[in-house]
Amino acid sequence: xxxxxxxxxxxxxxxxxxxxxxxxxxxxxxxxxxxxxxxxxxxxxxxxxxxxxxxxxxxxxxxxxxxxxxxxxxxxxxxxxxxxxxxxxxxxxxxxxxxxxxxxxxxxxxxxxxxxxxxxxxxxxxxxxxxxxxxxxxxxxxxxxxxxxxxxxxxxxxxxxxxxxxxxxxxxxxxxxxxxxxxxxxxxxxxxxxxxxxxxxxxxxxxxxxxxxxxxxxxxxxxxxxxxxxxxxxxxxxxxxxxxxxxxxxxxxxxxxxxxxxxxxxxxxxxxxxxx
Amino acid sequence: xxxxxxxxxxxxxxxxxxxxxxxxxxxxxxxxxxxxxxxxxxxxxxxxxxxxxxxxxxxxxxxxxxxxxxxxxxxxxxxxxxxxxxxxxxxxxxxxxxxxxxxxxxxxxxxxxxxxxxxxxxxxxxxxxxxxxxxxxxxxxxxxxxxxxxxxxxxxxxxxxxxxxxxxxxxxxxxxxxxxxxxxxxxxxxxxxxxxxxxxxxxxxxxxxxxxxxxxxxxxxxxxxxxxxxxxxxxxxxxxxxxxxxxxxxxxxxxxxxxxxxxxxxxxxxxxxxxxxxxxxxxxxxxxxxxxxxxxxxxxxxxxxxxxxxxxxxxxxxxxxxxxxxxxxxxxxxxxxxxxxxxxxxxxxxxxxxxxxxxxxxxxxxxxxxxxxxxxxxxxxxxxxxxxxxxxxxxxxxxxxxxxxxxxxxxxxxxxxxxxxxxxxxxxxxxxxxxxxxxxxxxxxxxxxxxxxxxxxxxxxxxxxxxxxxxxxxxxxxxxxxxxxxxxxxxxxxxxxxxxxxxxxxxxxxxxxxxxxxxxxxxxxxxxxxxxxxxxxxxxxxxxxxxxxxxxxxxxxxxxxxxxxxxxxxxxxxxxxxxx
Ligand SMILES: Cc1cc2nc3c(=O)[nH]c(=O)nc-3n(C[C@H](O)[C@H](O)[C@H](O)COP(=O)(O)OP(=O)(O)OC[C@H]3O[C@@H](n4cnc5c(N)ncnc54)[C@H](O)[C@@H]3O)c2cc1C
Ligand SMILES: Cc1cc2nc3c(=O)[nH]c(=O)nc-3n(C[C@H](O)[C@H](O)[C@H](O)COP(=O)(O)OP(=O)(O)OC[C@H]3O[C@@H](n4cnc5c(N)ncnc54)[C@H](O)[C@@H]3O)c2cc1C
Numbered sequence: 027x028x029x030x031x032x033x034x035x036x037x038x039x040x041x042x043x044x045x046x047x048x049x050x051x052x053x054x055x056x057x058x059x060x061x062x063x064x065x066x067x068x069x070x071x072x073x074x075x076x077x078x079x080x081x082x083x084x085x086x087x088x089x090x091x092x093x094x095x096x097x098x099x100x101x102x103x104x105x106x107x108x109x110x111x112x113x114x115x116x117x118x119x120x121x122x123x124x125x126x127x128x129x130x131x132x133x134x135x136x137x138x139x140x141x142x143x144x145x146x147x148x149x150x151x152x153x154x155x156x157x158x159x160x161x162x163x164x165x166x167x168x169x170x171x172x173x174x175x176x177x178x179x180x181x182x183x184x185x186x187x188x189x190x191x192x193x194x195x196x197x198x199x200x201x202x203x204x205x206x207x208x209x210x211x212x213x214x215x216x217x218x219x220x221x222x223x224x225x226x227x228x229x230x231x232x233x234x235x236x237x238x239x240x241x242x243x244x245x246x247x248x249x250x251x252x253x254x255x256x257x258x259x260x261x262x263x264x265x266x267x268x269x270x271x272x273x274x275x276x277x278x279x280x281x282x283x284x285x286x287x288x289x290x291x292x293x294x295x296x297x298x299x300x301x302x
Numbered sequence: 303x304x305x306x307x308x309x310x311x312x313x314x315x316x317x318x319x320x321x322x323x324x325x326x327x328x329x330x331x332x333x334x335x336x337x338x339x340x341x342x343x344x345x346x347x348x349x350x351x352x353x354x355x356x357x358x359x360x361x362x363x364x365x366x367x368x369x370x371x372x373x374x375x376x377x378x379x380x381x382x383x384x385x386x387x388x389x390x391x392x393x394x395x396x397x398x399x400x401x402x403x404x405x406x407x408x409x410x411x412x413x414x415x416x417x418x419x420x421x422x423x424x425x426x427x428x429x430x431x432x433x434x435x436x437x438x439x440x441x442x443x444x445x446x447x448x449x450x451x452x453x454x455x456x457x458x459x460x461x462x463x464x465x466x467x468x469x470x471x472x473x474x475x476x477x478x479x480x481x482x483x484x485x486x487x488x489x490x491x492x493x494x495x496x497x498x499x500x501x502x503x504x505x506x507x508x509x510x511x512x513x514x515x516x517x518x519x520x521x522x523x524x525x526x527x528x529x530x531x532x533x534x535x536x537x538x539x540x541x542x543x544x545x546x547x548x549x550x551x552x553x554x555x556x557x558x559x560x561x562x563x564x565x566x567x568x569x570x571x572x573x574x575x576x577x578x579x580x581x582x583x584x585x586x587x588x589x590x591x592x593x594x595x596x597x598x599x600x601x602x603x604x605x606x607x608x609x610x611x612x613x614x615x616x617x618x619x620x621x622x623x624x625x626x627x628x629x630x631x632x633x634x635x636x637x638x639x640x641x642x643x644x645x646x647x648x649x650x651x652x653x654x655x656x657x658x659x660x661x662x663x664x665x666x667x668x669x670x671x672x673x674x675x676x677x678x679x680x681x682x683x684x685x686x687x688x689x690x691x692x693x694x695x696x697x698x699x700x701x702x703x704x705x706x707x708x709x710x711x712x713x714x715x716x717x718x719x720x721x722x723x724x725x726x727x728x729x730x731x732x733x734x735x736x737x738x739x740x741x742x743x744x745x746x747x748x749x750x751x752x753x754x755x756x757x758x759x760x761x762x763x764x765x766x767x768x769x770x771x772x773x774x775x776x777x778x779x780x781x782x783x784x785x786x787x788x789x790x791x792x793x794x795x796x797x798x799x800x801x802x803x804x805x806x807x808x809x810x811x812x813x814x815x816x817x818x819x820x821x822x823x824x825x826x827x828x829x830x831x832x833x834x835x836x837x838x839x840x841x842x843x844x845x846x847x848x849x850x851x852x853x854x855x856x857x858x859x860x861x862x863x864x865x866x867x868x869x870x871x872x873x874x875x876x877x878x879x880x881x882x
Contacts, residue, residue, distance in 0.1 A: 103336050110340055238347035241377030241390055244340040248333075 027089040027182075027222075029074040030144040031113065032135055033067040035097060035104045036155040051272045053124065063104050066150025069215050072236040074148050075112045077182060080224035081231060088224055090114050092142060096131055098122050102252060109247035110239035116250070121257040127268045130261055132164035137260040139169060145204040146187070151176050151211050162209035172202040178213035182223045309640040310633075311647070311702075311810055312709040317778030318753045319771065324813055325758040327625075327821035328632035330395065338396055342403050348376055349407035356408040359534035360680055364526060365410060370490060373411070374445030378404070382419045382427065387439035394569075394631035398576030405580030409684035410534035412577045417486035417535075418442075420570030421692070422449025425495045425511055425562055428569060429554035434513065438493060447515075450491035452482040452540050453563055460697045462497070462563065463507055467542060469498040474549050476500075478512065478520075478542040486691075488523045488538030492516040495566070496542070497559050509559030513551040520545035531683030564642070567692055569634060571645040574692055575627035578652035581685060582620040585663040588677060589613055592667050603666070612662040614840070619655040621837050625814035626651055643705050646698040647810045650803075653688035653695060660685045699803035700796065706806060707792060707799075710781050759820045762828065762835070766816055766842040770809065773849050777805055780853055787857075797861040801852045808845040815841050 037045060037059040046055040063071075071093065078089030093108040095101050096119040105116040119134055139147060152159035166173035178197070179190035186203040192213065202208065213219060217230040239247070285291045295301045310323045330338070359365045373379070382397050383389025392400065397419065405412040423442050426434060426449075441447040458465040467480025478498055485494075494514045501508040514521060524539035554562040590613060593604040603609050626648040633641040664671035664678040671678040689695045754774060756767040784802060788795045819838040822831040870878065 103339055106336055107340055107343065110344075238344045239340060240375060241341060241344065242380065242388070243377075244337060244344065245385060245390055247340070248337075 027078055027146065028092070028142070028144040029077060029089065029146045029148055030092045030094060030135075030139060030142055031067070031071050031074045031108070032147070032149045032161070033071065033093055033095045033104060033108060034064045034150075034153050035061045035095065035101050036064045036153055038062050039154050047273045047275050051274055053270075054273055061100070061104070063107070064150055064153045064155075066152060066154070066210065066212070068150075068236050069212065070148040070150050070210050071108055071111060071113065073177075073180060073210050073214050073220050074146075075237065076220040076225070076231070077146070077180065077222045079222060080226075081222070081229040082226070084112075084237075087112070087114065088222070092117065092144065094135070094138060095119070096121050096126060096134060096257070105252055106244075106247050107239070109250045109252070110244045111237060112239075112243075114250065116252040118252065118254050119257050119260060120254055124270070125257070125266070127266050128158055128160040128164060129267050130257075130264060131161050132168055133264055134257060134260040135161070135165050136168040138255075139165070143205075145206075147171075147205075147207045149207070149209045151209040162207055166207035169205075169207065172206045173208070174200045174202050174206070175209045176211040177208050178211050179219045180208065180210075180214065181221045184223075304636070306636065306638045307640070308638070309643065309709070310813070311643045311706065311806060312640070314774055314809060314813075315706040315710050315777060315781045315806070317775055319756060319774055319813075320753075321756050321758050323633070323638070324629060324817045325756075325820065327817040328395065328628055328636075329821070334396060338399055341396075341400055344376070345400070345403045345407075348372070349404065349411065352407065356410070356534070357680070359410065361533075363528060363533045364536075365414075365534040367490075370414070370445075370448075373415070377444075378415050379418055379445035379448060380443035381415070382424070383439050383443040387435065388443040389439070393635040394572045395628065395635055398572035398579075398627055398631050401573050401576035402580035402583070405577040406584045408534070409577065409581060409681070410532050412580065413486060413532050413535045413687075414448075414490075416570075416573040416577060417451065418449045418491075420573030421451035421566050422487060422491065422495060423493060424566045424570045425451075425553050426513065428565055429511070429562055431550075433550065434553070438513070442493060447492040448487055448490050449493040449495070450485050450487040450540070451566065452485045452488075452494050452496045452514075454483050454485070455481060456483050460694055463509070463560070465497060465499060465507075465509070467496070467498040469500050469510060469512065469547070472546065476512065476547045476549070476552075478514065478545040478547055480542050482540040482542075484527065484537050485523075485540045487536055488540050489526055489536035491536075494521075494540060495553060496540075497563055498542075500557055500559075508557040509563075510556050511553040511559040511562040512547050513553050514542065514545060514547055518545050518547065531680070531686055533683075568642045568645045571649050571692070572627055572631045572634065574688060575623065575630065575648050575652040578656040578685075578688060579620065579624050579627060581681060582616065582623065582656050582659045585659050585678075585681060586613070586616050586620060589616065589663045589666045592670075596668075609666060612666055616659045616662060618837050618840050618844075619659060621818070621834070622811050622815050622841055623648075623652045623655045625818040626811045629814040629817065643702050643806070644810060646693070646702050647807045649688075649692065650695045650698050650702075651807055651811050653685075656685045656688060657682075696800075699800050699807075702806055703799035703803040704792070706802065707781060707785055710785065756816070759816060760823050762823060763816060763820055763838065766812070766819075766838050769842050769846045770812055770816060773805075773809060773812075773846065776849070776853050777809060780805065780856055783856060795861075797859070797865075798856065801855060805849050805852050808849055812842055812845045 037056070038061065041060050044059055048055055074091045075084070078087060078091055080086065080088065091113045093105055093113040093116045095105055098120070102118055105118055109116055117138060135147070147165065149162045151162070162175060163173065174187070174189040174191060176191045177189045178192045181188040183201070186201060187206065187208065189200045189202060189208060191198045191200065192211065215235045217232070217234065221227070221229070285294060292302070304322065308320050308323055310320050313320045355369070377390070380389035381392045381400055383391070385391040401412055401416055404415060426438055438447065442449055453462055453465070455465050455467060465480070467478065467482065469476040469478050478496065480498060482496070492515055496512045496514045497509055498512060499507050500510040520543040522541045522543070524541070527537040529537060593609055593613065594602060596603045630641060630645050630648040633644055660678070660682040664682055667676060667678055670676050673679070693701070755771055759767050780802060784792065784798050788798060792799065815838055819831065819834045822834045
């Protein structure tokens with residue numbers, strides 16, 4: 027199976043207080059931020075690796091995983107890290123965050139998918155910076171491929187996947203045929219959430235969350251191919267369809283008040299908060 | 303081209319500031335940084351979740367074999383082994399940085415990896431024949447073999463030349479007999495770098511280094527020692543009972559084992575330094591969190607001057623230690639021939655800065671600091687060994703001072719031939735410094751002025767460079783004065799040597815801090831480098847006061863009085879005054 031995994035770097039959510047907006051409000055000042063791969067995208071990578079191996083012998087790779095990102099040269103660090111973790115190849119589309127919106131990202135990915143012809147595109151359900159929850163769905167639409175979002179479990183079947191999605195009040199199970207786009211949720215990295223056709227039923231991965239690269243793999247990753255493409259070569263003259271008008275920090279939260287009883291609470295909700 | 307035969311400290315003792323050795327401050331290539339980011343990330347994921355285990359294993363006094371196996375699988379034993387042999391091929395800078403990361407989580411793990419890479423197999427790396435490397439390096443890289451360094455014996459610690467383990471010729475090989483003490487990794491090692499006596503000349507022992515493997519008949523190890531700190535790391539005796547070692551297992555030249563041992567210790571120094579930095583950074587994290595949260599007298603204790611003083615000093619010390627260790631790594635990696643004094647300085651400074659940091663961190667935590675539930679008491683126990691092993695700080699201070707005086711002395715042409723080679727055997731060499739001091743013309747006057755100044759440092763750091771230049775002139779004068787005053791008796795004048803060593807330690811570290819801050823200033827600009835400039839201001843002020851004080855004590859001091867008190871106590875073997 028050939029899987030394309032899309033990764034985006036995000037500012038470390040633990041350091042969100044370092045995000046600064048200049049007085050002009052024309053941009054986000056990213057200097058001094060620490061970057062990491064969007065956690066949901068790491069889960070997508072882990073899912074891709076699990077789908078291309080027999081869980082009990084993960085060193086033998088049984089498929090191909092291609093990691094893709096759109097970003098400046100620094101993001102190659104994130105791609106190298108994906109390669110060290112187990113991806114076979116990487117592609118960086120050279121651009122910067124402020125030159126992108128969800129539609130452009132989906133359009134660029136569409137082009138890459140048409141070139142690479144994977145059986146499956148795996149993505150995080152959303153990024154933890156913009157929280158857009160958009161690109162996976164848009165890509166499936168552009169490709170006109172079947173789609174399953176918020177995957178919590180994935181079992182490989184002949185010619186497709188059985189995807190369990192956690193929805194309000196239960197689990198909905200979808201059967202998607204290849205080629206397909208699947209976006210993953212947090213639960214996908216539980217020890218028995220993903221099963222490739224080679225992995226035995228009942229097998230549990232010996233760790234929670236995602237695998238990490240042993241040191242020799244970090245050196246080997248340097249030798250794995252990493253291609254760089256120009257955004258314009260993928261999307262032609264397409265331009266941003268959403269424009270950033272102004273950036274501002276959310277207003278600081280006001281201190282709360284204590285109410286003495288339910289009556290006062292209801293009254294305040296109605297008159298002050300205007301929430302009811 | 304850089305002249306790699308220059309020794310910064312040796313020149314400094316003659317009043318010359320070889321600034322191009324230390325400036326610009328070493329910077330890592332982008333690719334090296336990227337690799338380290340990967341390593342740091344992976345180490346965090348491997349060791350981060352094990353905090354509870356490390357606590358447990360410290361109590362138990364052992365780490366489980368299954369965990370050592372995990373370390374092997376992870377690749378931690380291949381750090382300094384060339385890639386062609388399956389290792390990571392790290393030079394000193396990346397190696398020190400990696401040990402720093404490991405030490406943030408657990409000192410026992412750091413020393414297990416460190417004893418293997420810094421000293422256990424470093425002799426093979428530095429002196430091994432192509433066949434020896436081919437035979438052992440691939441296995442050492444995967445951890446299939448873990449390495450240990452076996453020099454110390456019951457009667458031979460600092461005085462390593464007193465070792466009794468013997469190697470007798472037997473046909474085309476050797477037979478080894480003797481007992482080694484406190485060998486790190488003893489219980490888990492398969493590869494030992496062993497030092498044994500192979501003869502003597504004019505009362506001086508000849509020592510040879512051998513590669514001995516655990517599977518050779520006659521090799522055995524004792525039980526795990528019950529230690530103060532590093533409790534989960536393996537420390538054992540190692541015994542050689544008529545072990546037949548083939549001739550091809552001689553490491554380096556026969557009878558040149560001392561040179562091998564010293565080269566290993568010098569070359570591996572940045573491992574210990576890196577570990578100390580990791581522990582200090584962790585302690586700063588603990589202390590700042592604690593002080594932010596703890597309230598007394600209605601205020602958070604971070605508000606109090608005396609707590610700020612402790613934390614501020616921790617920051618200065620950590621920055622300075624890192625500057626010195628990274629600089630020594632750059633000297634080693636840059637192919638400098640003579641960095642032994644600078645490396646020794648980094649070890650002494652790092653181990654003492656860590657000790658001070660650990661002590662103050664515990665103090666900030668008050669009574670909690672004393673409780674095993676908190677990390678401080680373990681970190682202080684783990685930190686203590688650094689001032690003892692890989693050469694005690696006393697021995698290293700003697701080495702630093704006497705090497706400088708030897709170098710200064712040997713600059714005089716008439717004496718240079720008789721001085722050469724004396725310090726190949728630095729510890730025993732102390733006994734043979736020649737009478738040159740009295741003939742010693744003043745060195746200070748003949749030095750071209752330009753070379754006693756910094757020219758490559760930003761004028762914004764003028765204050766610190768001026769201090770450094772002034773202290774350097776004093777240093778050259780002090781070496782001169784001490785040599786004149788004590789002549790050949792300098793060997794017996796340890797307190798004079800110690801004073802000189804302390805001055806040299808402070809000056810080298812200050813030079814490293816100047817270089818580091820200078821680089822940050824250039825890269826970040828005055829505004830963003832402001833705090834680093836403050837670190838330099840504080841540190842250079844402290845160095846200036848300490849060094850000037852020490853200069854003052856060269857001629858007038860209480861040395862003889864205090865030694866007299868010690869002798870009095872030695873004779874009585876107790877404190878002699880009792881008011882009841
Ligand atoms: C946990 C641990 C791990 C170790 N790991 C290893 C290892 O892997 N391999 C190995 O070979 N060794 C190892 N050692 C041994 C260590 O290197 C020695 O303990 C060290 O060299 C000091 O020797 P010693 O203990 O015999 O002290 P001594 O040499 O007896 O020194 C006692 C004191 O006297 C001082 N002193 C000695 N001579 C002089 C002098 N001329 N002038 C002034 N002061 C002096 C010393 O500084 C010290 O304070 C380890 C030790 C420990 C505790
Ligand atoms: C083994 C042990 C036995 C003990 N036995 C007893 C006992 O028998 N009876 C008893 O009552 N107590 C006992 N104690 C408690 C002991 O007296 C306290 O730990 C001690 O008073 C410090 O208080 P603390 O631990 O709360 O530290 P904190 O008061 O929280 O102090 C933390 C740090 O902040 C510093 N600090 C606090 N306030 C200021 C300030 N205004 N300015 C500058 N610095 C400040 C402190 O010096 C310390 O370094 C014991 C403690 C231990 C560890």
